[in-house]
Amino acid sequence: MHLLRAMRAVVGREINKFLRQPSRLASALVRPLLWFVVFSAGFHNVFGVSIMPPYETYVEYSVYMVPGLLGMVALFNGMQSSLSMVYDREMGVMRLLLTAPLPRGWLLAFKLMGGTSLSLLQMLVFLLISLAFGIEFSWAHFPLMLLAMVCGATLLAALGLMLSVYIKQLENFAGTMNFVIFPMFFISPALYPLWKLDESGAWWLLILAQWNPFTHVVETIRFAMYGQINLLSWTVVVVGAVVFFCLAWWGYDPQRGWIKQRGAA
Template identity: 35%
Template sequence: MTSNPVAPRTRTGPAAPFAVPPDRPGPVLELRGVHVVWERELIRFLRNRLRIVTSLVQPILFLFVLGTGLSRLGPATGGYDYRTFVFPGIVAMTVMFTAIFSAVSIVWDREFGFLREMLVAPVSRTSLVVGKILGGATVATLQGLLILAFAGAVGIPYSPALLAVLVGLMLLAALVITAIGVLIASGIHQMEAFQAVLQFVAMPMFFLSGAMFPLTGLPAWLHGLTVLDPLTYVVDPMRRAVLAAIGTPPALMARLAPGVSWGDWIVPTGVEMALLVALAVLAAAVAVRRFGHTD
């Protein structure tokens, strides 16, 4: 007696899940990944109203409290309100702190396991890093716009041309600093370590940028440090744009905003912008490479 073999079952319903070919990385999928990460950063910022308000406290203190106090020291700014002089540096400071601290979400996501889910998504890690940088830069620029609204309170006109220049410089600064923050966060796994490192990086970057003082007559060691500071190449064109907009005489302009000098050569604005773009690209590329060896 022989047993009949069981006839193979045929599937007549919908195809099995594994029968559906997975999405392959392509331009559309990569752009979608960039957009999702960018949108997530923006939503987190807009929903956290306390963060928006508290981020304004330090710049306002620097501008209206410290600026008003230091303006009593003497005519160092040639008769201009000292707050007018430091305003570009305060705007740059706001963008810098917001941009560099936006990378803290990477460490947060790593601790809670969300970063691993992002890294296994069917998009390249380049898209994830670019989305993160664009998101952080957008948030930092929006925060900078809130401080920019105080321009009239310190004697700076709301000129469309001036505002366009300042917003463009803010966005470029936000891209560079966010890329640096993402690069730092790519190799850190503890929140406490990340905050300690950022404080070590952010505070010297602010004070060495010339945000609170002119770059003329500095000691050689201090001048060398200001030249190495990327934020210097943001504060310098911002200050020159502001001083030009309020009609500063050339002699006073040369003293308050002499430009960044490499030896006897004054770095043109175009070169400053090119350096910032190159630094942003380099930091982003290294961050992508480091993400490829983590998690």
């Protein structure tokens, strides 16, 4: 009961704070919508996606973009969560929560659940908007797709949680955002299939994309939209989420910091 009350307090605070700021939802959706409208219109007759898994026929570019933009929503929210964690740790409620009689791992898990919930909420809103633009998928595949979005959002929220350990000042967040978000987004199949990189001879970009965790978030969602499972991507997403969370847990360990300071002294 103590853990449930703590979970309700931490996760509920994140959701309520988000719902009290409707402009935050609007700003989170403007970016992917702009990409969706402009790029799908501009490359509609230029960029074709040939028959490749999970597609069984040629698809329009707008259809191909949707999984990547869903991942984009989760990626930016994960970085926004890391900014919130840095602010709360330095000035806000996180400073008080870290002194609460609650295991640190549970506290960070609840913060992770809050970030994942916000990402999932924004992804669902964007998915509904894409339906209004004529994007179709089978509702029979929605449970698998929902699970893929949850796992992908968890991975990116865990990444943001880990980064909040190493971001010491709010002023450093902009540089970290540029260093993490844009390479992860552009070196991925969010906007173009990976075989295009291979075809153009950019093999080093292809290797980077294959090692990019965001690539596997996008591919997990893309395959799930058609009721298929990409085993490699699922493995990377699940294992990556666990690894990032454990690194964040290790970074927020007060004993590790105390021992380090004592050794330095």
